[in-house]
Amino acid sequence: MEKxxxxxxxxxxxxxxxxxTDQIIPAxxxxxxxxxxxxxxxxxDWRYDSNGDEKKDFVLNEPxxxxxxxxxxxxNFGSGSSREHAAxxxxxxxxxxxxxxxxxxxxxxxxxxxxxxxxxxxxxFLADIFDAVKQDTKMTLTIDLEAQTITNNATGKSExxxxxxxKKECFxxxxxxxxxxxxxxxLIEEYEHKNCQ
Amino acid sequence: MKTLFDKxxxxxxxxxxxxxxxxxxxxxxxxHEVTSPQAFDGLRKRGLKVFRPQQITCMPDHNxxxxxxxxxxxxxxxxxxxxxxxxxxxxxxxxxxxxGHEKNGVxxxxxxxxxxxxxxxxxxxxxxxxxxHGAMGAVAFGIGTSEVEMVLATQCVFQSKPKTMRxxxxxxxxxxxxxKDVALYIISKMTTGGATGYFVEYAGDVIKNMSMEGRLTxxxxxxxxxxxxxxxxxxxxxxEYVKGREFAPKGEEWExxxxxxxTLKTDEGAVFDKxxxxxxxxxxxxxxxxxxxxxxxxxxxxxxxxDQIDAAGRVSFEKSLDYMGFKPGEKLLGKSxxxxxxxxxxxxxxxxxxxxTNYVEGRKKADNVIAWLVPGSWAVEKQIxxxxxxxxxxxxxxxxxxxxxxxxxxxxxxKVPAGKYAVSTSNRNFEGRQGPGARTILxxxxxxxxxxxxxxxxxxxx
Numbered sequence: 058m059e060k061x062x063x064x065x066x067x068x069x070x071x072x073x074x075x076x077x078t079d080q081i082i083p084a085x086x087x088x089x090x091x092x093x094x095x096x097x098x099x100x101x102d103w104r105y106d107s108n109g110d111e112k113k114d115f116v117l118n119e120p121x122x123x124x125x126x127x128x129x130x131x132x133n134f135g136s137g138s139s140r141e142h143a144a145x146x147x148x149x150x151x152x153x154x155x156x157x158x159x160x161x162x163x164x165x166x167x168x169x170x171x172x173x174x175x176x177x178x179x180x181x182f183l184a185d186i187f188d189a190v191k192q193d194t195k196m197t198l199t200i201d202l203e204a205q206t207i208t209n210n211a212t213g214k215s216e217x218x219x220x221x222x223x224k225k226e227c228f229x230x231x232x233x234x235x236x237x238x239x240x241x242x243x244l245i246e247e248y249e250h251k252n253c254q
Numbered sequence: 255m256k257t258l259f260d261k262x263x264x265x266x267x268x269x270x271x272x273x274x275x276x277x278x279x280x281x282x283x284x285x286h287e288v289t290s291p292q293a294f295d296g297l298r299k300r301g302l303k304v305f306r307p308q309q310i311t312c313m314p315d316h317n318x319x320x321x322x323x324x325x326x327x328x329x330x331x332x333x334x335x336x337x338x339x340x341x342x343x344x345x346x347x348x349x350x351x352x353x354g355h356e357k358n359g360v361x362x363x364x365x366x367x368x369x370x371x372x373x374x375x376x377x378x379x380x381x382x383x384x385x386x387h388g389a390m391g392a393v394a395f396g397i398g399t400s401e402v403e404m405v406l407a408t409q410c411v412f413q414s415k416p417k418t419m420r421x422x423x424x425x426x427x428x429x430x431x432x433x434k435d436v437a438l439y440i441i442s443k444m445t446t447g448g449a450t451g452y453f454v455e456y457a458g459d460v461i462k463n464m465s466m467e468g469r470l471t472x473x474x475x476x477x478x479x480x481x482x483x484x485x486x487x488x489x490x491x492x493x494e495y496v497k498g499r500e501f502a503p504k505g506e507e508w509e510x511x512x513x514x515x516x517t518l519k520t521d522e523g524a525v526f527d528k529x530x531x532x533x534x535x536x537x538x539x540x541x542x543x544x545x546x547x548x549x550x551x552x553x554x555x556x557x558x559x560x561d562q563i564d565a566a567g568r569v570s571f572e573k574s575l576d577y578m579g580f581k582p583g584e585k586l587l588g589k590s591x592x593x594x595x596x597x598x599x600x601x602x603x604x605x606x607x608x609x610x611t612n613y614v615e616g617r618k619k620a621d622n623v624i625a626w627l628v629p630g631s632w633a634v635e636k637q638i639x640x641x642x643x644x645x646x647x648x649x650x651x652x653x654x655x656x657x658x659x660x661x662x663x664x665x666x667x668x669k670v671p672a673g674k675y676a677v678s679t680s681n682r683n684f685e686g687r688q689g690p691g692a693r694t695i696l697x698x699x700x701x702x703x704x705x706x707x708x709x710x711x712x713x714x715x716x
Binding site: 072073074075077079080083084085087088089090091092102107131132133136137138139140141144159160161162163166167170171180184221222223224233234235237238239241242244245248249252 | 265268269271272273274275277279288289291292295296300302305316317331332334335338380381382384396397398399400401403404407408409410412413414416446447450451477480482546548566567569570573663664665672682684685686687690691
């Protein structure tokens with residue numbers, strides 16, 4: 058996996074609250090048996106009309122936001138279903154960071170397991186980003202994972218964000234949980250043995 | 255002094271990473287066809303076997319049609335996903351109940367009814383409604399596909415320990431108020447993200463007096479307020495339900511298990527991170543008016559007006575009502591509806607069919623309504639027939655379909671057309687959940703029954 062250290066990018070603003078995983082990737086697109094291709098259907102029902110044509114007023118279809126690697130969304134992003142397809146769709150589209158003031162638990166885990174960094178900011182910091190992007194659609198954010206800071210380059214303001222040491226290491230080194238768990242097989246067998254008595 | 259959650263969680267900790275997650279041992283994992291193929295594929299790529307195949311139970315439920323299950327699935331993409339589970343289950347040697355098998359059905363209905371979900375267990379599934387199994391007095395939660403792969407490979411997941419919350423519902427429920435209404439009421443007060451980060455224990459008179467089926471419904475909906483899971487301390491109701499089920503312990507094993515299960519309750523004086531209390535007398539039959547399960551109200555109430563919504567939430571609120579075709583401040587009572595869905599892991603159990611049937615007995619389905627009655631499993635279907643409910647339903651103009659997730663998320667052909675209203679006993683009213691453009695009003699089985707016979711949103715209390 059690609060290591061994540063710092064990222065400076067323009068953003069896609071989605072100032073909607075409670076964006077659920079059925080919006081991120083509707084159920085009818087969950088029938089694939091691989092992880093590829095979900096990016097094309099990210100936010101499918103907001104992005105395309107019933108003929109499959111792009112809806113011009115949806116933010117992902119606006120040319121000025123193309124190429125952004127950071128999605129900034131209203132609070133409680135990723136609620137609902139546990140479908141990891143939501144994380145695959147976000148990663149597949151090319152986002153590496155999602156910023157919100159609040160994330161649903163399962164989505165947060167799924168995102169991290171796919172090396173998409175969920176960054177939790179304060180309500181005010183989030184509101185400032187939405188204000189700044191209204192003024193300048195090319196405004197950027199900088200995420201520095203080592204320092205655990207996010208900077209709004211339009212205002213110059215920074216905020217620190219939380220991530221546990223373990224997950225931070227995984228991102229910085231591009232390692233996943235399964236490798237770690239497999240290295241703990243003895244502990245697992247010991248646990249099973251003890252609990253059979 | 256420990257909470258019930260802490261007792262079960264702590265008993266399953268294999269190791270902890272400093273300032274990191276806990277390695278938690280999982281007693282049972284359920285897999286369905288949608289969230290498992292990439293996990294089995296991951297094992298193959300790493301050259302691994304399933305570590306504890308006897309602790310994994312698989313069945314297709316999301317894609318399967320609810321008619322003609324004897325024939326091959328028509329949709330080639332759905333068929334491929336179901337066939338992939340078949341291939342994976344056989345290749346990796348896990349327990350497997352294919353489409354049409356007497357133990358097939360919605361995974362969260364099948365687990366408890368076969369005694370696979372037991373008190374004190376840790377259980378996971380690549381499905382957020384895994385919280386259902388917490389009703390047995392267990393720690394059960396939904397996970398993503400990467401985590402499914404972890405459990406297949408090591409029987410463990412990495413999880414951060416959630417905070418604990420106790421929700422008490424005391425008093426006596428009014429007539430016509432079902433467990434689904436209790437859950438929708440709690441979620442409407444908590445909001446759709448109000449319990450995020452918490453594991454909830456439900457307690458109080460109402461929960462204590464609730465049947466196992468009702469408890470499964472309440473725990474099922476925990477995720478709809480963002481909770482990691484929901485659980486209820488096992489008691490005589492639980493033990494009575496579990497006893498004699500196929501995979502429940504028997505004989506000496508039963509006595510040993512029972513003695514342990516009886517210790518599974520929150521100690522007096524144990525502290526929760528949050529405690530919330532509700533009065534049963536405040537709960538009415540519920541309906542939702544918006545596009546998340548937290549947007550619910552008593553059936554006689556009115557949708558909030560704009561000034562009752564905080565400024566930051568107003569855009570989302572208006573977007574939601576616009577999608578539903580409703581106006582702020584209006585009532586839903588009397589509004590015409592098009593579809594009724596009885597079923598899903600939320601309300602697809604025998605008690606739900608009893609309640610629905612009891613209401614429609616001697617009445618007739620409204621001509622403008624298409625009703626899908628989908629038992630949660632073949633075992634539920636068998637029970638419906640054994641009790642003669644199918645005949646009463648038939649006389650009232652309703653027919654049973656075959657078990658599966660069906661219109662809850664419309665991955666099969668049971669899709670509500672764009673713009674149409676469905677009164678649904680399922681768990682989510684998200685935009686497009688029951689089909690692109692479909693408008694979902696969540697409710698309990700009685701409100702669904704009243705809507706089915708009147709063709710309108712109707713108070714089932716008469």
